[in-house]
Amino acid sequence: MSDLVLMEVHRSVAVLTLNRPDKLNALSYALVDRLMHLLDMIEDDAALRAVILTGAGRAFSAGADIKEFSESVRQGPDVAVRAFVRRGQALTARMEAFPKPIIAAVNGIAFGGGCEITEAVHLAVASETAVFAKPEIAIGIPPTFGGTQRLSRLAGRKRALEHLLTGDTFSAQRACELGVVNRVVPPDELLPAAFDLAGRILRHSPLTASRIIAAVTRGLNASIAEGLAIESEQFARMVPTHDVREALDAWIGRRKPEYRGC
Structure with a gap:
C-alpha cells in the first residue's frame, strides 16, 4: 500500500506521486x-x-478505479455513497482546506477524479501535453468528488456544464482559461515550475499562508458579508503572532524576515 503514493522531501516541500x-x-x-x-x-x-x-507515467490520474467502485454500485446506493462518494469527497475537501499550499503538477491525463483533485487543490501547473475531461456522464453518473460544484465555481455555470454534459476532452490551455490550472508549461519544465511557485510562497510566513487559505476556502461558500467577517477573523488571529511583528519590523528595517510560524 505504501507504494501507491510515493513521497519525497525536497527541503521543506513534500512531493507526492x-x-x-x-x-x-x-x-x-x-x-x-x-x-x-x-x-x-x-x-x-x-x-x-x-x-x-x-x-x-503518462497520467496525472485517469479518475476513479471504475472496476472497484462498480462493485460498490452493485451493492446499492448506501454502500456506493459510503465507500465511493464520501471517500472521494473527503479527499478533495481535505485538499481544498489543507492548511499548507498544495500545488498540482499535472503531467498527463487528468480525467474524472484526477480533474476534480486539480480543481480542489490551491494551485496547479499543467504540462502542455496534459489532457482533461469530465467523462462521468459516459458511464451514467454525475461527478462525485466535487466536480459538479467546484468547476462551476471556477469556470462559471455555462462553461462548466459544457464539459460536464458532453464529457469531451479539453486541453491544458483550455483548463487554464477555465481557471482549473494557473499555468501551462513544456513537459520538461513542469516540476521546476511547480517548485518555483512553491518557493515564491515559502518566502512568506507559513502561518499567514495558512490564514489566507482558510479565509479563501471558507469565504467561497459564504455571502460577501460573511466572507468579510471570516477575513477579519483570520487577520485578528494573526495580530498577536511573532510572524506579524517580525514581518513589520523587517519591512521597516529593510531586512529579510525570520519567521517562526507562530
Missing part, C-alpha cells in the same frame, strides 16, 4: 486512503511547508 502508472493512476480506495494518511503526516510535520502532487 500517484503511483499506479499501469492503471493510469486510477484512484482506488486504497490509494485515496494512503493519500489521506500522507496528508495527515505532512500537516503534523512543521518542517514541511508545501506539497506538490503529480503522477507517475
Whole structure:
C-alpha cells in the first residue's frame, strides 16, 4: 500500500506521486486512503511547508478505479455513497482546506477524479501535453468528488456544464482559461515550475499562508458579508503572532524576515 503514493522531501516541500502508472493512476480506495494518511503526516510535520502532487507515467490520474467502485454500485446506493462518494469527497475537501499550499503538477491525463483533485487543490501547473475531461456522464453518473460544484465555481455555470454534459476532452490551455490550472508549461519544465511557485510562497510566513487559505476556502461558500467577517477573523488571529511583528519590523528595517510560524 505504501507504494501507491510515493513521497519525497525536497527541503521543506513534500512531493507526492500517484503511483499506479499501469492503471493510469486510477484512484482506488486504497490509494485515496494512503493519500489521506500522507496528508495527515505532512500537516503534523512543521518542517514541511508545501506539497506538490503529480503522477507517475503518462497520467496525472485517469479518475476513479471504475472496476472497484462498480462493485460498490452493485451493492446499492448506501454502500456506493459510503465507500465511493464520501471517500472521494473527503479527499478533495481535505485538499481544498489543507492548511499548507498544495500545488498540482499535472503531467498527463487528468480525467474524472484526477480533474476534480486539480480543481480542489490551491494551485496547479499543467504540462502542455496534459489532457482533461469530465467523462462521468459516459458511464451514467454525475461527478462525485466535487466536480459538479467546484468547476462551476471556477469556470462559471455555462462553461462548466459544457464539459460536464458532453464529457469531451479539453486541453491544458483550455483548463487554464477555465481557471482549473494557473499555468501551462513544456513537459520538461513542469516540476521546476511547480517548485518555483512553491518557493515564491515559502518566502512568506507559513502561518499567514495558512490564514489566507482558510479565509479563501471558507469565504467561497459564504455571502460577501460573511466572507468579510471570516477575513477579519483570520487577520485578528494573526495580530498577536511573532510572524506579524517580525514581518513589520523587517519591512521597516529593510531586512529579510525570520519567521517562526507562530
